Structure formats: C-alpha cells, structure tokens
Amino acid sequence: MYKLPQRQVHLDFHTSECIDGIGSMFDKAQFQRCLKKGHVNSITVFAKCHHGWAYFPSETNEIHPGLHGFDLTGAMLEACAEIGVAAPVYLSAGLDEKYFVEHPEHGRVGARTQRQPSIFEDNGHKYANDSPKFHGLCLNTPYLDVLVEQVKEVMERYHPIGIFLDIVGIPHFRCYCDWCRKTVISLGLDETDDASYIKAAEYTKKKYEDAINEAARSVDPNVRIYHNGGHLTIGEPDWARQNTHLELESLPTGGWGYDHFPKSVKYASQLGMEHLGMTGKFHLSWGEFGGFKHPNALRYEVALSLANGSKCSVGDQMHPYGFLDEATYELIGIAYAEAEAVEEYCYDIDPVADIAMLTVEGTYGDLKRNHPSDTGANRMLLEGKYLYDIIDAYCDFSKYKVIILPDMIGIEGTLGEKLAEYVKGGGKLLCSGTSGLKCGKLAFDFGVKFLGKSKYKPTYFHPEYRALGLTPSNYVFYNNMYETELTDPSASVLGYSRIPFFNREADHFCSHRHTPFVTENNAPGVVIGKDGAYIAWDIFSEYAEVGSYILKETVHRVLDELLGDKKTLKTSLGAQGVVTLNEQKAQNRHVLHALYATPVKRGSGVEIIEDLTTVLDTEFELKLPPIKSVTLVPENNEIPFTFEGGVCRFTIDKFTCKQVIVLEHEKGEK
Numbered sequence: 001m002y003k004l005p006q007r008q009v010h011l012d013f014h015t016s017e018c019i020d021g022i023g024s025m026f027d028k029a030q031f032q033r034c035l036k037k038g039h040v041n042s043i044t045v046f047a048k049c050h051h052g053w054a055y056f057p058s059e060t061n062e063i064h065p066g067l068h069g070f071d072l073t074g075a076m077l078e079a080c081a082e083i084g085v086a087a088p089v090y091l092s093a094g095l096d097e098k099y100f101v102e103h104p105e106h107g108r109v110g111a112r113t114q115r116q117p118s119i120f121e122d123n124g125h126k127y128a129n130d131s132p133k134f135h136g137l138c139l140n141t142p143y144l145d146v147l148v149e150q151v152k153e154v155m156e157r158y159h160p161i162g163i164f165l166d167i168v169g170i171p172h173f174r175c176y177c178d179w180c181r182k183t184v185i186s187l188g189l190d191e192t193d194d195a196s197y198i199k200a201a202e203y204t205k206k207k208y209e210d211a212i213n214e215a216a217r218s219v220d221p222n223v224r225i226y227h228n229g230g231h232l233t234i235g236e237p238d239w240a241r242q243n244t245h246l247e248l249e250s251l252p253t254g255g256w257g258y259d260h261f262p263k264s265v266k267y268a269s270q271l272g273m274e275h276l277g278m279t280g281k282f283h284l285s286w287g288e289f290g291g292f293k294h295p296n297a298l299r300y301e302v303a304l305s306l307a308n309g310s311k312c313s314v315g316d317q318m319h320p321y322g323f324l325d326e327a328t329y330e331l332i333g334i335a336y337a338e339a340e341a342v343e344e345y346c347y348d349i350d351p352v353a354d355i356a357m358l359t360v361e362g363t364y365g366d367l368k369r370n371h372p373s374d375t376g377a378n379r380m381l382l383e384g385k386y387l388y389d390i391i392d393a394y395c396d397f398s399k400y401k402v403i404i405l406p407d408m409i410g411i412e413g414t415l416g417e418k419l420a421e422y423v424k425g426g427g428k429l430l431c432s433g434t435s436g437l438k439c440g441k442l443a444f445d446f447g448v449k450f451l452g453k454s455k456y457k458p459t460y461f462h463p464e465y466r467a468l469g470l471t472p473s474n475y476v477f478y479n480n481m482y483e484t485e486l487t488d489p490s491a492s493v494l495g496y497s498r499i500p501f502f503n504r505e506a507d508h509f510c511s512h513r514h515t516p517f518v519t520e521n522n523a524p525g526v527v528i529g530k531d532g533a534y535i536a537w538d539i540f541s542e543y544a545e546v547g548s549y550i551l552k553e554t555v556h557r558v559l560d561e562l563l564g565d566k567k568t569l570k571t572s573l574g575a576q577g578v579v580t581l582n583e584q585k586a587q588n589r590h591v592l593h594a595l596y597a598t599p600v601k602r603g604s605g606v607e608i609i610e611d612l613t614t615v616l617d618t619e620f621e622l623k624l625p626p627i628k629s630v631t632l633v634p635e636n637n638e639i640p641f642t643f644e645g646g647v648c649r650f651t652i653d654k655f656t657c658k659q660v661i662v663l664e665h666e667k668g669e670k
C-alpha cells in the first residue's frame with residue numbers, strides 16, 4: 001500500500017524582513033477550510049525560507065522579525081494535525097540570504113572569474129547590491145554545519161512526518177570557492193580542470209545529503225526526506241536513493257514545458273520508489289503572487305500524474321499575513337476532487353511498456369533537463385501513443401521489444417555489452433545519427449556500414465513508401481546526415497538520402513533558404529537489418545527543434561515495423577492525446593488512461609491550456625489476457641467490447657480532458 005499522500009500542496013513562503021505583520025491574519029479555521037476545499041491531504045509547510053528566516057522561535061536561527069515571536073510553523077502543523085492532513089516541513093538549504101550577507105565568503109562561486117558582490121548596510125539591514133535576487137550558498141563550507149543544526153532543531157521540536165530541503169540539485173553544488181578547490185586537491189584531481197569541479201560537486205552533494213539524512217534520522221529513522229534540485233537526474237539511481245521518495249518538480253508554464261513531466265516520471269517509475277508530480281497553481285512559476293492558471297490546465301496536469309502512477313502536488317505561496325487564498329483552493333479542489341474519485345485505479349501499479357528509451361542525459365551525465373534529442377524522442381513516443389519507459393544503463397533491458405538510442409548514444413563499455421546481450425536475446429534497437437557506434441563503427445547489424453558525417457547540410461530523405469499518404473517525394477532534413485553503404489542486400493531500405501547540388505555559401509547559393517536536391521539516391525537513409533533499424537540523421541533533436549511531421553512519421557513507421565504484431569496498444573486518439581496502460585496485479589486488472597488537451601502559445605514563450613475539446617469515438621485495440629469487462633470510471637459505466645485472438649477492442653464514445661478505463665481480467669487468467 002502506498003504511503004505518500006496523493007493530494008498535496010507545496011506551500012512556498014519566501015518573505016522579506018522588510019514586511020511586518022507576518023502571520024498576523026493566520027486563522028486556523030481559515031487554513032483548515034481551504035485545505036478541505038482543495039481536497040488536500042498533505043501540505044508541505046515552511047520552517048525556514050530562502051531569505052533565511054525561521055518561522056518559529058528558533059534557537060539555531062533567527063525568527064522573522066515581522067512575526068514578533070509567533071510560532072507560525074507550529075500553528076500550521078497543529079491546524080493540519082487536527083484535520084488529519086499530513087504536513088512535512090520545508091527548509092531552504094541552498095539559499096539563505098540572511099546568512100549570505102553575513103558570510104559572503106560562503107557563497108557559491110559559479111565560475112572561476114566570479115567575485116562575490118559587495119555587502120551594504122542600511123539601518124541594520126544588510127544586502128548585496130548587485131541585483132534583487134537570492135545568492136546561492138556553498139554547502140562545502142561551514143554553512144553546512146549551521147544547516148544541519150537547523151534541521152535537527154526542526155526534527156526535535158516538531159517531529160514532522162517529513163522534511164523537504166530545497167535548492168540542492170547537482171547544478172547548485174558546482175562551485176569554485178576555496179573550500180571546493182581544496183576538495184578538488186584532496187580528491188587528487190587537477191585544480192585547473194573544470195571537470196574536477198564536477199567531481200567535487202558530486203562529492204559535496206553526497207556529503208551534504210549524508211549529513212542531513214543522518215541528522216534527521218537520529219531523531220526519527222522513518223522520517224520522509226526529499227532533497228529538491230528541480231529535476232530528477234536521469235542515469236543516477238544512487239542519487240535518487242538519497243531520498244525516501246521522489247518529488248518531480250515540473251511546472252509546465254514555469255520553464256519545464258508540457259513534455260518534461262512525462263519524461264521525468266517514466267524514468268522515476270523505473271526506480272522502485274514512490275513519486276509525485278509537482279506542478280503549480282501559477283500562470284507562470286514560483287514567486288508569482290496573483291498568478292492563476294486555468295482550472296482546465298490543472299485538471300489535465302493532475303490527470304497526467306495519475307496516469308503515470310504519480311501522487312500529485314500543487315505549488316502555492318502564502319501571503320505574508322498568513323492566510324491562504326480561497327480562490328486558489330477552489331482551483332486546486334476542482335482538480336483534486338476529480339483525482340480523488342479515481343485514485344484506487346491509479347496507484348500500486350506496474351506500467352506496461354513495449355519500448356524503452358535511453359537518454360543523452362543519462363548517458364553523458366548532467367547536461368540539461370531537456371536535451372533536444374531526448375525531448376524529440378519523448379515527443380514522438382507520446383504523440384504516437386507508444387507504451388514506453390525511460391531507462392538508464394542499470395535497468396533490465398530484457399522486458400522491452402525495442403530500445404531507442406536517440407542521435408548520439410555512444411556504446412563504449414558496459415552499455416555496449418548489455419545491448420549486445422539484449423539483441424542476442426531477440427531485442428531490437430533503433431539507432432539514429434551517431435548512436436550505436438563503437439570506435440567509429442556501428443556495433444550492431446543494421447545491414448549498413450557507417451562511413452561518417454556527410455559534408456552536405458541540409459539534405460533530403462526520399463522514402464520508398466507513400467510518406468504522409470502521398471507519392472514518394474523529397475523531404476528536407478535540416479540536421480546532420482551520415483553516409484552509409486549497404487552491406488546486407490536482404491536488409492530492408494525504407495528510404496534513401498539525397499544530397500543538394502551544393503551547400504549554401506557566400507560564393508554560391510540558390511534561392512532564399514537552401515539548395516535543391518539532385519534527383520539520384522545517395523545512400524540508404526532508413527534501413528532495417530537483423531538487429532533493428534538505423535536512421536542516418538540526427539532525427540530526434542531535429543524533431544525537438546524543427547518539428548516537421550515527416551520526421552515523426554519516419555520514426556513511427558520504423559517502430560511499427562520493429563514491433564510488428566507485438567504492439568500492445570493501438571488507438572485512433574489524435575497526436576495531442578496521451579495514453580498510458582498500467583497493470584494492477586493485486587486487483588487482476590489493467591487500467592488504461594486516455595488524456596487529451598492542446599497546450600497553445602500565449603504571450604511570449606508561455607504554453608498554456610485553456611480549451612478542453614470533447615474527443616469523439618476513440619477506438620482502442622489492446623493485446624491483453626482475456627478480459628471480463630471494460631468499465632469507464634469514476635462513472636462506473638460498463639461499455640461493450642470484443643475479445644478475439646488475444647485482442648480487446650472497444651470505442652469510447654466521448655471524453656473530455658481524461659478518461660480512466662478499467663479492464664478486468666477473467667479470474668485465474670492473469
């Protein structure tokens with residue numbers, strides 16, 4: 001049974017000492033009423049904020065001067081306990097502005113050339129004069145000891161169910177301060193090499209996490225602990241396990257985008273830990289007072305968490321006077337009431353996946369949370385309604401029918417050996433660009449030899465089939481193309497590359513944009529051989545950056561060929577739809593989630609959801625063990641279906657935003 005509460009709020013409270021009357025309008029009844037209105041069963045309340053202040057009479061820190069001794073943390077905890085709402089406690093770790101202005105020498109140094117800003121004092125109020133922002137601290141300095149004492153005090157004073165430490169992702173540990181330089185030297189690394197400081201960051205991160213975990217567990221060995229860095233790093237399972245569970249911060253309008261969460265949660269699901277999806281109530285992001293997203297957006301975001309077996313958390317921010325905003329909890333309540341009605345079908349699940357995707361992020365370490373090759377592949381899989389997982393080199397490969405290596409996954413070392421074992425067992429690979437190369441050669445049999453990067457760019461793809469349902473044409477591919485040569489005449493060439501007359505240069509160019517194609521085929525561009533498929537372009541990153549339909553259709557066609565009749569799910573649901581299929585073994589059933597919403601651009605670079613179109617006549621075909629009934633929940637509406645030759649077929653007449661569909665199995669059949 002799951003332990004992590006399903007409907008959470010993450011309550012921010014970063015409040016300047018220049019504001020008085022903190023918590024002066026806190027009213028236990030109002031606080032409780034809002035939580036009930038929001039169908040909230042856990043709220044992360046605060047003990048220490050980014051400004052550095054404590055919100056209770058602290059012995060290890062200073063209480064916010066505007067609180068005048070009031071124990072706001074304690075009052076919120078008491079309010080929650082009375083109504084059975086769980087309340088982990090937040091402490092800002094990587095940011096503490098009050099401490100920074102006292103100890104700028106403990107500030108994080110982000111580059112070799114960085115100097116800490118000057119500190120000014122005005123009427124006893126200290127501030128850094130460079131800009132109105134928080135300044136990061138280095139947890140490799142004596143500040144760590146101060147933080148450990150603050151955590152211990154909160155644990156001893158309140159015995160909270162959990163603690164949440166913030167601003168402690170790996171980027172927050174990259175530092176060039178004197179302490180970190182000494183760490184580099186003590187680790188026997190070269191202090192003039194930037195890579196040494198990445199190693200030092202990993203060392204400091206572990207040192208910090210161990211110290212906090214030990215301090216908290218010395219008071220309560222079962223306390224829940226989460227160290228938040230804004231993104232779950234793919235490919236570092238040991239980092240994830242420094243937490244008791246995972247909180248996947250991913251505010252679609254706050255810079256993460258709508259396709260970050262599916263990618264993150266599909267990796268989190270591989271780690272055997274409980275997780276939650278954290279979005280926000282804001283129009284934009286954290287720190288926005290008076291910003292609201294449309295209720296339809298929150299309904300969709302919460303449904304997306306449920307579809308992936310993730311508990312939910314919505315970020316909010318309290319007014320300095322200590323009251324919760326009634327409208328915000330009405331907004332949250334709309335989404336959470338819908339969640340509550342279907343939760344029993346959403347947790348304690350095993351996601352079903354035909355395909356797994358390795359990532360550039362997980363292969364090459366911490367690059368960025370949305371690497372274009374990973375983003376493009378993830379979008380293609382989502383839009384194609386494929387059932388897939390995001391994996392790293394430590395996962396079990398054998399359960400997948402196809403593994404995708406997007407664009408640039410080199411396979412030196414153990415990854416190569418594991419993939420070789422996988423294809424020996426009958427698994428298929430899809431490699432593109434320079435993926436699957438070992439010492440410059442393709443390590444798998446795709447029926448072609450890899451000859452290196454083409455000198456032409458852009459180039460063209462000439463399919464041997466009716467792409468887009470049209471007569472084969474020549475499709476521009478803007479990204480890098482790679483030259484190949486057919487080695488196995490029995491390999492299936494789905495299409496060829498074609499080159500332009502010449503590259504566009506100052507001394508010879510043609511038309512407004514780029515040069516047209518020559519009409520002869522150049523080399524196999526998309527080919528399927530014994531071990532799977534090779535696509536001779538960096539096709540996935542191009543989809544993230546250019547987004548043309550032909551790129552996606554090409555990959556979908558290859559995946560369908562590779563999956564053949566082993567594909568678990570087919571549906572008529574359109575590109576913006578999302579489907580997931582989860583097994584609830586204990587209940588002898590599968591649960592299918594169908595979602596549909598259309599994020600659109602509003603303002604400058606803001607992607608929002610407003611309209612929810614009703615989707616009509618969605619057909620599904622699922623390869624599953626015998627099915628006894630198909631029921632729409634929470635409506636409890638049993639719908640007609642057929643089950644023939646191992647395939648269950650049914651149609652959902654209409655749904656808006658999301659539909660949960662329960663497929664009960666015959667007893668003893670599963």
Ligand SMILES: [Zn+2]
Nearest residue numbers: 138175177180
């Ligand atoms: Zn440092």
